[in-house]
Amino acid sequence: MRTIDLLNGRLKLRHLTLIVAIAEHGSVSHAAEHVRIAQPALTRSLREVEQILGVDLFVRGPRGVQPTLFGEAFLEHARSVLAELRRAGERITGLADGEVGTVTIGTLLAGSNVLLPRAIATLKESRPGITVIVQEAPFDSQVPRLLEGDIDLILGRLNPIDDQPGLRQITLYSEPVRLVVRTDHPARGSDGLTLGDLMEFPWVLPLEQTALRQELEQVFHAEGLPLPGNRTECTSIMTVRTLLRTTDMIAAMPESLVRTDDHLVPLPIPLSTVRRSVGVTLPARGSLVPSARMMLDHLHAHAAEITDLVKAGDT
Incomplete structure (x- = not known):
């Protein structure tokens, strides 16, 4: 079984932000409003990530979209990456301000x-x-x-x-x-x-x-x-x-x-x-x-x- 290479430049940081937004808001339309982009553009980004991974990340249900097994796994890592980047930004800001x-x-x-x-x-x-x-x-x-x-x-x-x-x-x-x-x-x-x-x-x-x-x-x-x-x-x-x-x-x-x-x-x-x-x-x-x-x-x-x-x- 081949290993998926996520460091080849195809997966963008914005992809992670958008996938997490879809999961948090439960629908593509609500996520699009939150991140202030058109719904078709958000749908296109979702399809790009699913194509890179070769799996479906969400399934549609009566109450919006729900993460698949693959979606849950990807979201765990996406949230972790975004959290580390936020901490990095806070640390750089603290260093620049002399707080730390x-x-x-x-x-x-x-x-x-x-x-x-x-x-x-x-x-x-x-x-x-x-x-x-x-x-x-x-x-x-x-x-x-x-x-x-x-x-x-x-x-x-x-x-x-x-x-x-x-x-x-x-x-x-x-x-x-x-x-x-x-x-x-x-x-x-x-x-x-x-x-x-x-x-x-x-x-x-x-x-x-x-x-x-x-x-x-x-x-x-x-x-x-x-x-x-x-x-x-x-x-x-x-x-x-x-x-x-x-x-x-x-x-x-x-x-x-x-x-x-x-x-x-x-x-x-x-x-x-x-x-x-x-x-x-x-x-x-x-x-x-x-x-x-x-x-x-x-x-x-x-x-x-x-x-x-x-x-x-x-x-």
């Missing part, structure tokens, strides 16, 4: 502490159907995944990209970096505190490959000091917070993070040459998907709030 979708963010230490959680919270309030994926890793390891499309944007302290023409950056805000300790740290009782006075304490420094680490090294060098010998190198914000709260360690942290932690305070030693610019790194070409574009809008909004907070602290 996924945004993947590669994050660095800077930006992930205050800005990103706030932006995620407000995005999810307005668009709960959007899935947000956050992946933390050093900048250099994130760039290839950004260019390949595995992540939508990189959020954090802006790194130089002069040698990478495939990237572009948007600055969200800039703020000072402070030397931070716990509220009852012994160094807070010293008058005329200098960077050299802090060398006896343990430190938490960023990893060597980070921009902040390089700037801190320049600060120590300018003061004629080596890097602290008693140090831990770490970029995990949770680990750094815990170490600062529970030990005599010192770390360089962004001002916005200090302002949101009642257990940490800045030391009166300015790091005038260390100021972080936080922003997003994007591919130079192509446009963001709607979900990623909405995330960027929320990042802009909360970055403006942080900028106002920093300005208030500087006055």
Whole structure:
């Protein structure tokens, strides 16, 4: 027995719509009125489908037309196909409107502490159907995944990209970096505190490959000091917070993070040459998907709030 090929182009999507309409309205004439075509045209379409299938789909009865055994089987699949296409249309519409979708963010230490959680919270309030994926890793390891499309944007302290023409950056805000300790740290009782006075304490420094680490090294060098010998190198914000709260360690942290932690305070030693610019790194070409574009809008909004907070602290 031969298999009927319904993918050869003879069967049209409109055929499915019309056959389902006939079954739902119980007559060709009523179906024709519903789909707004002439009854002869609908009858002709029905005959085309029956010719393609080689079977009768309906029989006439005293109350109109009734599906045959073959008609029932075909209708089951026709309705399923039409339902899937409707769902596909709804999904595409949702993606285009930003109602659903996924945004993947590669994050660095800077930006992930205050800005990103706030932006995620407000995005999810307005668009709960959007899935947000956050992946933390050093900048250099994130760039290839950004260019390949595995992540939508990189959020954090802006790194130089002069040698990478495939990237572009948007600055969200800039703020000072402070030397931070716990509220009852012994160094807070010293008058005329200098960077050299802090060398006896343990430190938490960023990893060597980070921009902040390089700037801190320049600060120590300018003061004629080596890097602290008693140090831990770490970029995990949770680990750094815990170490600062529970030990005599010192770390360089962004001002916005200090302002949101009642257990940490800045030391009166300015790091005038260390100021972080936080922003997003994007591919130079192509446009963001709607979900990623909405995330960027929320990042802009909360970055403006942080900028106002920093300005208030500087006055």
